Amino acid sequence: MKQVNLLEDPVNKLFARYLLPSISATMVTSIYIVADTLMIGRGVGAIGIAALNILLPLFSLFFATGMLFGAGGGILLSVSKGKMNDLAANQYYTAAFLMAVVMSTVYTVLGHVLFTPVTRFLGSNETMGPYVEEYGRILISGAPAFLFSSFYQVFVRNDKAPRVSMTAVVSGGVFNIILDYILIFPMNMGMAGAAAATVTGSALTLVILLTHLVSKENTLRFVAGAKIGQAAEVVKNGISSFLLDMCNGVVTFLFNRQILSIAGEMGVVVYGIISNSSYIASSVNNGISQAVQPILATNFGAGKKARLTKVRQLAERTASVSGAVFAVTGFLFPALVTEAFVRPDPEILAMSVPAIRIYFLSFAAMGMNILYTTWFQSVMEPGNALKICLLRGILLNSFLVFLLPVFMGITGVWTVMPVTEVITFAACRIMLKKQEL
Template identity: 50%
Template structure:
């Protein structure tokens, strides 16, 4: 395929299906894990899993902070021919990751129950929390290095190995989830152990890269250089913020829902949040399919082709968003029953909540696509603005303000309003930036 001369429309649709398939992989694993706990443990287990998610995002986000930040700098150094500097970045990222993973593990195990209560647990469900979280925290290094090594192995010229590692770990997780939860009746602990073994599988496969001829990375001896760590953190900060922002949003929603409607609200929200993960993977798939075409043509100063692909991508994601919204609006009961066997109370609340919340998916589609678009045309600051607006700033304000004004309905309205405001700002930025393409 000639990205600079082939028809942009044909190029876009050639990239579309493979890209969406790839991004769906991770979301399907998360979804399967959630469904099995919801069906095998019940709605209490589903609520507790939602309390645990911020810890996942912290560990995974820290791996991205050091992995993406260090791997990008490593690639730049390799491109300039400075192999020693490249390995210096890898060494400092790996060492920093090990130190932080040990720190998280020690603090997490010592203060496990207080952390659970801080995240929204009560004396009724703290046992479910600790039965899962003790394995998550105890094996924090595995989760952190899973995301860290993925970035480095991918940037060291082995994207297929990174993909196989992720897929293998996910499949292992799903199979063991079913065995441990349904066959052996191990409950939350079984789900946690399955997740740990799946991540160990991924890390083990990633480590095989260091025994291959393709590997160029090695650990160097020497003093820790603070300026090198600073560069890595600066480079990886956007990836970290995007990942951790989702954990912050989940935490704030959980706390507000517990305050206004109790645990049943958390159960309903966990259903919607996990549905949104699938939606985001579809939007990311379209975005990542369009990204190499837009970036290559931007570099060649082919602005008309960039705009053509941007329009195709934005139309595609909006169509997907509308279809998803209509699915939730017309069939909210089916959405709920995918995850749990609902009580009448859960079902009554979920019907209205899902119909409101799923409206956010239409505008979310544009926000995710435009964020990738700005990265493609070398405007990362504008991309970061979109991520921070929708991920932290607007929703944090609204999740405290709207419930005071209109009660629990205000909580369900937070994401639709957040995505709408962000989309308006994003479209204004696209319009103002088009002359500089």
């Protein structure tokens, strides 16, 4: 097979080569969560979906931490390779790996010790409590599998093996769906079965990713001499990827608390449907961005700036089409989106149809905002990437989710994300216009 040359091969061909594997790889979070939601909705009931939605911020935390070290180290690895400095590339990989080991251990230990106060803070109540306990304990035990599957997706892809990432995620996702069905229905294991299937599927994804490390194509090596400064660079460059993945978790937490106070548990069920759809949309858009990330970072490291604009414009067109498809789907077929997850009663359907139509408008701008985050990371401007993530993931949401419901009630909650994404998009274009490469 011809060796991929990120510095010389035509941009269109490189993008096409990376696009499907990257989208498949970034779909790992949504595959597991959506599969669990579908099976729990049919096999456990609406309260099971509400309990799962309470725990979604923990999913986001585990995967986001993998991206913190994976994207932060992976981009620096690609830039170093563009500069023909293989030693520095592997020092970044080593530093990122060691930090990932530490954090996966911390999450597992503290997650069990502080389980009850953490889940109560996230919104668990007496009705949902047993379901949250049953699913959450197993989820936390799987934290290392979630974190390292996210971590190695980026490094394997940056080591010019995007198809390995795709194979790993598709295999783990399919296995998760099959095991979900077996454990929830024939074996009647309920929430515990769903959690066990999710952890097992993620572990399978990780095992397949690790096969790259023993292949002939592998260039990832653990080396001595990784410095504290390099570890700090990994965190600095990866923090925006961490926040990008944590956006869903932060939004889910804030929305759950507000919706519980305004519309009760049925409102959380409706938001569970919406947040699962949001995971799918953000995964596709993340995949588009991750497809161009190795190309951008390597060419930036080599000083080939003319190719950078071509790559970005190609990704912009793709993200625009993706956003339009998601927005139109939600506007035209809100009832079908609802029925995909639960057998809705009239109360749920009456609330979900207008909610989906409003919320899905945010997907039109979401892809562009995610792309611009990756763009600024790849050209070594992590400060601008961080601004974008803070703006759309924390600042605007935290303000609007409390402001808009005062004037619009529950409709105000569904309106938060469209307003947030549009304002963020405007800010991104201003940053891009001011940029000097």
